[in-house]
Amino acid sequence: MRVFVTRPEHEARRWVDELCQRGFDAQAFPLIAILPVADAAPVQDAWRRLAACRAAMFVSGNAVRHFFGSRPAGMAWPPAARAWATGAGTHAALIAAGVPGASIDAPPASAVQFDSETLWSQVAPQVRTGDRVLIVRGGDAQGAAAGRDWLAERLGSVGAVVDTVVSYRRGAPQLTAAQLALARAGGVWLFSSSEAIAHLTELLPQQDWRGSRAVATHPRIAHAARRAGFGVVCESRPAVDAVVAVLESFR
Incomplete structure (x- = not known):
């Protein structure tokens, strides 16, 4: 299962490593530039x-x-x-x-x-x-x-x-054509910021997110993901074990 980790680059690395160790195809996909x-x-x-x-x-x-x-x-x-x-x-x-x-x-x-x-x-x-x-x-x-x-x-x-x-x-991030193509191909999106969701929808304004799944680490972020059109949005505590438990439910 591909998981897009949308935290800023410095923070995304740790999450990618942790999720890869748990058997997920985790990809750093920073949607906020610091x-x-x-x-x-x-x-x-x-x-x-x-x-x-x-x-x-x-x-x-x-x-x-x-x-x-x-x-x-x-x-x-x-x-x-x-x-x-x-x-x-x-x-x-x-x-x-x-x-x-x-x-x-x-x-x-x-x-x-x-x-x-x-x-x-x-x-x-x-x-x-x-x-x-x-x-x-x-x-x-x-x-x-x-x-x-x-x-x-x-x-x-x-x-x-x-x-x-x-x-x-x-x-806003500067994404390559290859990154945008990967995003269009789909996966599970891990969001820790409503701002990241806004940037994603701006980068891919024609994308239909109704068939996409998202994990949000706060109720406010989950609300933003639903507004953006994500078909399945699950809330999780912002801890690796909690996020993994939600991801496992998608298998």
């Missing part, structure tokens, strides 16, 4: 303000890697600052970047979802009125902040001061 920001100065300024923050929340592993990639020389993670991660990949990226594990807050591995809502249930007791929280996120292809504002709104509702910095940009 790009550096045009100007690193705002990220460097955020680093200089980090010691005054209660916490910094990272939306993804890419946010971590690009934030630390623009770190001013000689600066280290402030001992008093917490690092918030929404999932295991972001947590691992923080560890790889040198943030002490004791400084990281993230949903437990057993969580039903790895998202802002689940993270908030873990970190809400930390936040006091007047605390500063930095949200490190991605931007669109032009560098404008993009993504959900749920956590920022929740922090504001309890009196926290929220700063946002864009550490990387997300753009």
